[in-house]
Amino acid sequence: MPPIDLRSDTVTHPTPEMRRAMAEAEVGDDVFGDDPTVTALEARAAEITGMQAGLFVASGTMGNLVSLIAHVPRGGEVIAEAESHTLMDEQAGHAVIVGASARGIPARPDGTMDPALVHAAFRDPLDIHEPQTALVVLENTHAHSMGQPLTPAYTAEIAAIAHGHGVPLHIDGARLFNAAIALGVSAAQLVAPADSATFCLSKGLACPVGSVVVGSAGFVARARRARKLVGGGMRQVGILAAAGLVALRDGPAGMIERLAEDHVNARRLAEALAAMPGIADLDPARATTNFVVFRVVAANPGSAAASLRPRALRGRFLEALRAEGVLMVEYPHDTIRAVTHYGVDADDIERVIAACRSALAACGAASVPATPVA
């Protein structure tokens, strides 16, 4: 039996419908603007997000990078959440390629940054010593807070601060549609206050490759130039865009509505895990999208597991879990992440729960104290 892979929603395979659409896609050279399937995907992405234009890119990382290039001059500064993917997990592309510095603001438990801190992070444009703030970035859903969705009201508040300083707002919406489903709002409402956004097709929406950048026509024209600069101009790429067009269909024919199922599965997993001895720092009420993040600790302070470093215990748990046919992944601060997604159903989640119980016992985290011999 193949493992139940909860390391990420990036492991999803395309649906049979996507494979059919890919095989039959009408294509052309997209650098010449000749690929009708890419053009249709970009138009659909713009429509569904309420933006003027879209740009198909190879990945979420490329989407954020070309957005930064399009918004930020060399020597500019980006304000973003301190542990955001843009600052932490994209090889510092903002510094290496864009030539920008960054100001990281800590996240609160709900994934938001304190607006007062965002406001205070802006540089003084009249001070010759300082770089000039050029962009604010939000991440929705916010990954490191266990995938919390950011509301349109919060986004509008941050946009107002950015715009008040004459600076644009970009949203890293790698999981934008998870946020929309969780909050019961449209993707367009989530990005309306922003100047640009990236969303990923290759995560919960189950496409094999790709993300889309959306924004004004002028911004997308600059991002298109930036995409060519970083080697992202692709040719008969309608083959990949075709899957995106399937994913973005309305209703049950597409892949957006079904994200609700992933959220239910994440909540069920979180509730079951939170009740197990050996699982810590998990409030199941916070499982509102498709992430479950937790720590493994020794339930019995007198056990051998209690003498292990948190990382070592985590390693043993993940190994034991793998032996049970379930994959999860290390996450920052000694935590573990499980991500629910297309291809993992409610029955699989019950298997995962049983596997976690066994793995906690196998790694010693849930061991009971030795019964004293009378």
Ligand code: TLP
């Ligand atoms: N995230 C991946 C890993 O890189 C950690 C994952 O498994 O979650 N923004 C956010 C919020 C992301 O989580 C990711 C990918 C990206 C951007 C980058 O997308 P890709 O992997 O398509 O470059």
